[in-house]
Every structure is written in structure tokens, then in C-alpha cells.
Amino acid sequence: MRSYDYDVLFIGSGHACNHGAIALKMAGKKVAMIEEDKNGGTCTNYGCDAKILLDGPFVYQEGFARYNDLGMQTPDINWKNLMAYKKKLIGAFSPLLGQAFEKYGIEVIKGHGTLTDAHTVNVDGKNYTAEYIVIGTGARDSSLPIEGAKYMHHSKDFLDLDEMPESLLFVGAGVISMEFASMALALGKKVTVIDFAPRALAQYPSDYVNMMVKKMEDLGATFSFNQSVQKVEKTDAGYIVYTQDQTFIADYIVEGTGRVANVENLGLEALGIEASRRGIVVNEYMQTSVENIYASGDVVDKRIPKLTPTAEFESNYIAYHILGMNPNPITYPAIPNLVFTLPRIAQVGVTVDEAEAHPELYRVERIPFGVSNEWVNNREKEAHYTFILDKEGYLVGAAIYSSEAATILDFITLIINKKMTALDLASMIFAFPTQTYQVVFALKPLLKKA
Numbered sequence: 317m318r319s320y321d322y323d324v325l326f327i328g329s330g331h332a333c334n335h336g337a338i339a340l341k342m343a344g345k346k347v348a349m350i351e352e353d354k355n356g357g358t359c360t361n362y363g364c365d366a367k368i369l370l371d372g373p374f375v376y377q378e379g380f381a382r383y384n385d386l387g388m389q390t391p392d393i394n395w396k397n398l399m400a401y402k403k404k405l406i407g408a409f410s411p412l413l414g415q416a417f418e419k420y421g422i423e424v425i426k427g428h429g430t431l432t433d434a435h436t437v438n439v440d441g442k443n444y445t446a447e448y449i450v451i452g453t454g455a456r457d458s459s460l461p462i463e464g465a466k467y468m469h470h471s472k473d474f475l476d477l478d479e480m481p482e483s484l485l486f487v488g489a490g491v492i493s494m495e496f497a498s499m500a501l502a503l504g505k506k507v508t509v510i511d512f513a514p515r516a517l518a519q520y521p522s523d524y525v526n527m528m529v530k531k532m533e534d535l536g537a538t539f540s541f542n543q544s545v546q547k548v549e550k551t552d553a554g555y556i557v558y559t560q561d562q563t564f565i566a567d568y569i570v571e572g573t574g575r576v577a578n579v580e581n582l583g584l585e586a587l588g589i590e591a592s593r594r595g596i597v598v599n600e601y602m603q604t605s606v607e608n609i610y611a612s613g614d615v616v617d618k619r620i621p622k623l624t625p626t627a628e629f630e631s632n633y634i635a636y637h638i639l640g641m642n643p644n645p646i647t648y649p650a651i652p653n654l655v656f657t658l659p660r661i662a663q664v665g666v667t668v669d670e671a672e673a674h675p676e677l678y679r680v681e682r683i684p685f686g687v688s689n690e691w692v693n694n695r696e697k698e699a700h701y702t703f704i705l706d707k708e709g710y711l712v713g714a715a716i717y718s719s720e721a722a723t724i725l726d727f728i729t730l731i732i733n734k735k736m737t738a739l740d741l742a743s744m745i746f747a748f749p750t751q752t753y754q755v756v757f758a759l760k761p762l763l764k765k766a
């Protein structure tokens with residue numbers, strides 16, 4: 317039998333790789349990760365972690381504003397200091413992760429990995445062999461092929477801004493733009509959001525997205541839909557964005573038009589592995605057309621959302637598949653989606669649109685949670701829940717508009733995945749007074765009894 321340098325080699329060190337690498341190492345396998353940039357990938361260094369750190373004081377500011385009519389002043393946010401704090405804390409993550417990987421006994425090979433055959437990866441001229449290879453090279457922000465594209469910035473740049481510009485224009489009203497626009501707006505900046513689609517946040521329920529857009533407009537934002545960006549020009553007055561029939565001007569342009577998979581310069585073509593901008597094609601075991609080469613995370617061509625927890629889920633699945641502990645095809649549980657606007661919009665399981673299109677299968681219950689729970693939810697009167705139940709009375713989906721959505725979403729996801737009944741909820745004791753308790757109180761009468 318041929319011997320290899322490693323049992324499993326990962327290309328990438330983000331969530332699509334490092335969880336599986338740890339599981340395999342714990343099971344006694346010899347494992348290494350190849351990484352050309354910082355340890356930990358996008359989420360850790362340029363995405364979720366940086367974003368949520370910066371978002372912290374905005375949540376408090378937004379909550380405090382609900383007490384203004386009681387004579388309390390909303391605190392100011394010092395972006396410059398906040399950014400310095402972000403750079404210090406998040407900047408330390410990559411070296412810390414390097415130490416953690418070393419402690420686990422997982423080698424990190426620095427450089428760009430390219431497959432040369434089914435068992436070999438070349439990193440800057442040196443070959444490394446493995447029985448199994450996992451490609452977890454992630455994705456990058458898309459760049460429109462238009463004149464003046466170089467004047468548009470991307471998520472990495474925004475998350476590193478020492479000074480917030482006075483006016484910002486976001487191209488694309490997706491998750492990245494809406495989260496960043498919420499912060500810029502709260503800092504009192506002039507915000508414009510344009511999109512070629514007829515609405516924002518296509519994957520979230522339209523009623524909650526409309527509430528969000530209206531809220532941002534009330535704070536001074538301008539939204540313009542059905543706009544196709546043609547060109548960006550630099551002038552002394554600012555950057556001018558031309559669409560088919562309008563012009564917009566701003567000091568800073570952020571492009572948030574989606575993300576494309578990192579499939580280039582990987583040696584995929586020579587091995588006959590099918591891939592496109594959407595990602596690498598895999599079977600139901602996350603294997604590419606070359607059986608011992610798997611793909612995981614954002615680099616996969618998939619219909620499910622490209623998120624950190626889905627990358628982690630796939631990474632673990634692949635590890636257990638390689639170990640022979642899970643021979644079954646991958647099956648995803650209900651996947652929670654959350655956009656960190658102010659307040660948050662969340663969605664899990666069957667969508668509102670899908671449920672309303674199939675009244676013979678689903679029941680949609682809308683709960684004006686904020687109005688009846690003002691006393692326990694920090695006066696957030698606009699907080700709103702939609703529950704989707706199947707004909708048996710099991711919870712199969714939910715949407716939330718609330719600053720507390722992050723916490724409640726995971727709790728609701730558990731109820732969905734575990735198919736809990738009213739009796740299951742009644743068999744547990746929940747802390748009081750809390751929003752979770754009030755959610756249980758609202759849900760119990762709707763659920764299947766036992």
C-alpha cells in the first residue's frame with residue numbers, strides 16, 4: 317500500500333477545515349492544513365467576528381434610544397477607538413489559533429496549495445501527499461466588471477475603516493450591505509443603498525425586510541431598487557455611480573454584490589473536478605468527482621446558505637465520513653439565518669413565502685410580540701415573530717424581527733429540530749422574567765399537545 321505524508325490534508329484553515337482537522341487529529345490521524353493567509357479564514361479575520369465586535373455598542377445605543385422619551389440620552393459611539401480595539405483583539409486571533417493548532421498537533425503549512433494529482437498538493441514548489449484531501453478554500457467578495465470598479469471597496473476594507481466616511485453608497489442590498497449600512501447610519505452618516513433586484517435581503521421575509529427598510533429610511537437612508545450599476549467615476553466632489561437612469565454620489569462606495577468561490581489555481585481542471593463561480597460540485601457525501609478529495613464550506617456549489625455554522629457542519633461530517641463513523645449521505649438540520657441589522661431579522665426552517673404558498677401543508681401564526689411584552693423586552697414595541705406549523709402542530713419554521721433574535725433563534729431551532737410538543741415545553745422550567753419564557757408562553761398553545 318502506498319504511504320503518504322499525512323492521512324488528511326486540508327487546503328484552507330477556516331471553519332470548513334479546522335473543525336474536521338481537530339476531530340480527525342483527536343481520532344489519531346496525521347493531519348495538516350495549508351493556509352496562504354491568516355489562520356482561521358474569513359469569519360475569524362475578516363468577517364463575522366470583526367463585524368459582531370464592531371456591532372456591540374450599536375446594539376446598546378439602539379436599545380437606549382427607546383428610553384429617550386423618559387429623559388435618557390443615547391450615548392455616542394467612538395468609532396475610531398472601537399476600530400482600534402477591533403484591530404487589537406481580532407488581530408491577535410490568527411497567531412492564537414496558530415498556537416492552538418500546534419497544541420492539537422495539527423501542522424499548518426504556509427503558502428498556496430495546488431493539487432497536482434489525487435493525493436498530492438504542491439505548496440510553493442514543495443509536494444505534500446495525503447490519503448484524503450479536503451478543499452476548504454472559501455469565497456471572496458464579488459467584483460463587478462465595470463469601468464471604475466477599482467473605486468469600489470469590499471467588506472474587508474469597511475471592517476478596517478479608521479474613520480467612517482461622511483457619505484457611503486452600498487451597491488447591493490444584501491446581508492453585508494445591510495449590516496454595514498445599519499452601523500454607518502447609526503453614526504449619523506449619509507447612507508444610500510442601491511440594488512438591481514426589486515427588494516433588499518431576498519432570502520428574508522419581505523414583511524420584516526420592509527419594516528427594516530422603512531426604519532432605515534426614517535433614519536435618513538435612501539434606497540433605490542432595480543438599479544443596474546454601469547460605471548463609477550472619481551471626481552473632486554466624490555465618487556459618482558452611474559446606473560441605467562440615475563446618478564449617485566458618495567465619499568465611499570462599498571460593493572456587496574455576493575461572494576464567489578475560490579476555485580482558481582487549485583489544479584481542479586487537470587483532475588477533472590467540476591467547478592464554477594458558484595463553487596465545486598460535490599455528491600451527497602461531500603466528495604468531488606475524485607473520491608478521496610472532498611470539498612467543504614463556502615467553496616462548495618450548494619443551495620444551502622454559505623455560513624460559518626454550515627461550513628463547520630460539513631467539516632465535521634467529512635471527518636466522520638473519512639473515519640467511517642458516518643457512512644450516510646449528509647443531511648442538514650434546520651439552518652438558522654440571521655442578519656445583524658438593528659434590530660436583527662432571523663429565519664429558520666420553512667420560510668414564510670413557502671408556507672403561504674402551501675396553506676394545505678402549513679399554518680402561519682404572526683405574533684406582535686413587542687406590543688404585548690414591552691415590560692420585558694426593553695420597550696422594543698416593533699419586535700415581531702412569525703411561527704410556521706405543519707398540519708400536525710409541529711413547529712417547522714420561524715421568522716423573527718427583534719434585537720433579541722440571535723438568542724431566541726437558537727432556542728427555536730432546537731424546538732424545530734427536536735420536534736418538541738407543548739408537553740415537552742411544559743416539562744421544563746424556564747427562567748423568568750425573560751424573553752425566552754415569553755416565547756415559550758406564546759408557542760405552547762400553538763404546538764401539538766403531546
Ligand SMILES: Cc1cc2nc3c(=O)[nH]c(=O)nc-3n(C[C@H](O)[C@H](O)[C@H](O)COP(=O)(O)OP(=O)(O)OC[C@H]3O[C@@H](n4cnc5c(N)ncnc54)[C@H](O)[C@@H]3O)c2cc1C
Pocket residue numbers: 327328329330331332333350351352353354355356357358359360362363364367427428429430452453454455471472492578581582612613614615622623624625627656
Ligand atoms: C463581512 C462578512 C461577514 C460575515 N458574517 C457572517 C455571520 O455573521 N455569520 C455567518 O454564519 N457567516 C458570516 N459570514 C460568512 C462566513 O465568513 C463564511 O461562511 C465562512 O468563513 C466560510 O468558511 P470557509 O472555511 O468555507 O471559508 P474561509 O473562511 O473563507 O476560509 C478559506 C481559507 O482558505 C484559504 N485559501 C484559499 N485558497 C487557498 C489555497 N489555494 N491555498 C491555501 N489556502 C487557501 C484562505 O486564505 C482562507 O483562509 C460573513 C462573511 C463576510 C465576508
Ligand SMILES: NC(=O)c1ccc[n+]([C@@H]2O[C@H](COP(=O)([O-])OP(=O)(O)OC[C@H]3O[C@@H](n4cnc5c(N)ncnc54)[C@H](O)[C@@H]3O)[C@@H](O)[C@H]2O)c1
Pocket residue numbers: 460487488489490491492493495510511512513515516517518543544545572573574575621622623653654655656
Ligand atoms: N449575517 C450573516 O449570516 C452574513 C453576513 C455577511 C455575509 N454573509 C455571507 O456572505 C454572503 C455574501 O453577502 P452579500 O451581502 O455580498 O451577498 P447577498 O447575496 O446577500 O446580496 C447581494 C446583493 O447584491 C445584489 N446585486 C448583485 N449584483 C448586483 C449589481 N450588479 N448591481 C446591484 N446589485 C447587485 C443582489 O441583488 C443582492 O441583493 C452571504 O450570502 C452569506 O453567505 C453572511
